[in-house]
Amino acid sequence: MKASRRSFMILGASAAASLAYARLARADAQRLSESDPNAKQLGYVEDASKVDKGRYSNYAAGQECSNCSLYQGQPGDDAGGCTLFGAKRVAAHGWCSSYSNL
CATH class of the missing domain: 4.10.490.10 (High potential iron-sulphur protein)
Incomplete structure (x- = not known):
């Protein structure tokens, strides 16, 4: 199966959002x-x-x-x-x- 540019962009954006959320959660830890x-x-x-x-x-x-x-x-x-x-x-x-x- 060949990945399309669109699916690559969606996957990349999801990964970036997950990393950003993880960093914020760590920074905000009580x-x-x-x-x-x-x-x-x-x-x-x-x-x-x-x-x-x-x-x-x-x-x-x-x-x-x-x-x-x-x-x-x-x-x-x-x-x-x-x-x-x-x-x-x-x-x-x-x-x-x-x-x-x-």
Whole structure:
């Protein structure tokens, strides 16, 4: 079957619209708040330097979301996905008690 120019243009426009929508959806993803119940349960803070070291003795200097194995953001992003928090984005310089660098 030979593809026509018209079907090629329609397919191309559909693909471009899908990519644009995916980028917008990612950009608009809700950022995780420290007051979120799941965030509170895991001791999430947006700034790792503000971790309550008395309560979370497993925290070590240099640990932050951006170098955690659960973080799904790209290097240089200010926030990214985390497998623990679903569609919500976590701060790259944040921290929670589930930090893992395996």
